[in-house]
Amino acid sequence: MDGHIIVVGLGFGDEGKGAVVDALCHDGPVTSVVRFNGGAQAAHNVVVGDRHHTFSQFGSGTLAGVPTHLSRHVLVEPIALAGESRELAQLGVPDPLRLLTVDADALLTTPIHVAANRAREDARGHARHGSCGKGIGETTWYGLLADRGAAPGDVVEDQVVLGAPGAPPTVGDCAHPAVLRAKLDALARFYEPLIGDGPSVDDLVSLYRDFAGAVRITTGDEVGRLADRGRLVFEGAQGVLLDQWRGFHPHTTWSTVTPDNARDLLGHRPATVVGVTRTYQTRHGAGPFPTEDREVLARFPERHNDTGRYQGAWRAGHLDAVLLRYAIDACGGVDALAVTHLDAHDLQVATRYDAPLPATDLTAFLTHRAPTLVDLPDPVTWLETHLDVPVLVTGAGPDRTDYAVRAPARR
């Protein structure tokens, strides 16, 4: 198998993208894993023997020794990144930060964004969106304000603009303390009405300067340079059912989850898009879930997923072929599937609902659907047959040895 691979989740996240990326990196020579969306809220589990790590900003190929590039579409949170680096070092990865390159244009998520995110989500009370509380949406929103020339009192994406926004701080700014300080001062002033006194700007400048010294910050077409050297594996975060354009509002993530960013980064280079799904459906937090079933939840307890303070409950239900098709369409089609949790048995799959998917207001529509369920004795064969897509990677357990990369992918 050759060529670049784009790994995207076809559900609401938690499909097993981390283990799939690790399997692909372990399977063949890979130059780099490229993250193309999301930020520190990602939680991709990889288990190799007695080693387990929940990847958040580092790529899931790290335990296979593959470097990570954080592209300009990624939101970078250096404090969490340092913590993850220490965890990886404890697992025996030598000098994890040396495995990292970061695009200078990537936006910085700061403790100020995190505090603002939590303050807003707390204020929503029962109408919470299911945010992870890690400042991701806030980073994106603040980034939009300067782009759109927002002024105090404007409403941008349903949020009132509190004060005068400045340009958002980026990873590249970390190496330029004067620029960074000016942006952080503006950011702190902007959020003061919401969060009061945040962390000191001086502290942040000093910390981010150390960060800039520890990781390689790249400019220009780094993905192109890496791509010409060998295979890249693009690791998506979340699932396309949470996509900011194609997900079910308001229970979405402020990120383009579909392969669009990855394709854009690759220019015109060909790539295989691999969509990842479990053999059943899961969702973390609020939002529509037509095949949700308490019995399924009870049968498959989750070791690394539970109720998050900001995110909400862990939920499970039957595999949903209607949503799978919808997700694949949202991706503009996929070339292959990766199917995880094949060690789960006696499953069912929803083949259709009691009404066809409408073109608009999907959220309300999905909330009241009665799916038709059929038995699913052999998920791999069923999916290959009914979705007409080959299954490239199979996973039948949490460990790397439970994964197999099956056949050459089409380019």
Add this chain to the structure above:
Amino acid sequence: MGHGKWDDNAYAAAKTFRAAKGIDDFGYTAALRSRPSKEWKADPSLDPKGVVARECRDSPDHADSTPIAVLFDVTGSMGRVPQIMQRKLGKLHGLLQRKGYLADPQLMFGGIGDADSDRVPLQVGQFESDNRMDEQLRTIFLEGNGGGQKSESYELAAYFVARHVVTDAWQKRGRKGYLFLIGDELNKPRLEARHIRRIIGDDVKQDIDPASVYRELSRKWHVYFVLPDQSSYYHDQDIADHWRDLLGQRFLKLDDPGAVCELIAATIGVEERVVDLDQALVDLAEVGSVAESAAVGKALVHVGGTTVATTTAPPRLDGPDDVTLT
């Protein structure tokens, strides 16, 4: 100075990034020791020469500042203790605030050597309440020499704090600051005028009795001497007698040099009467320092829970050439 908040996560992150960058925790020491000893000198930010005063001032953010000065012996007899402390002291501010012992602690760090034989016998930083403390600790030069005459220039450091530190805590509120001297030897028999002139720059003509320096100091400061184990003279009775004479119950022996940060926090908590000794030890165990809390308990046990705060003036301080205090 004195603005901003300290954050343990940020501290850990900065440390991680520096380690990855290849700058270890003692970058200044490493850089200087690779050069000939005649070029050794204190970093300008820590050089006491010509300093009018180090200030610990209130600010809008920190309206009730309390100065805490920690000056540790960096000579060879201390073994690896300075490194251990340098690593741990960065957490002190967070510990004090987390336990609610002080509202607005401001910390200053410094290094003490031997004025007779060292290139860098005294280093004193600024009072800080944010991550710049970490920078200060890393900039202290660990010279590691010393004279081998079982005495170091602690009295020179004490003189600097007595004469060249001004605090709002004292000037506005009449409240004493905290000075922790950490070492393992005796004071020099006399504080020599020529050393004061050369190292600090004060125009002093007459040698001074160290006891009078400590007496002056104790008007505005709670002064402690901490003798940590893994140093050369931990079991030496002369050392204990010398410091008990000067400071009474404020002479503390500490089994585990890694517990210095916890010892300082517990001592302050008890002195401020925020907690008694038992509660302080429970607090320490809670923050995950079980081994340290045991060592701290042992260090403070003969001091007792409430008697710490009652010693007002150390005994035997009237020296023959006591200087006039200003």
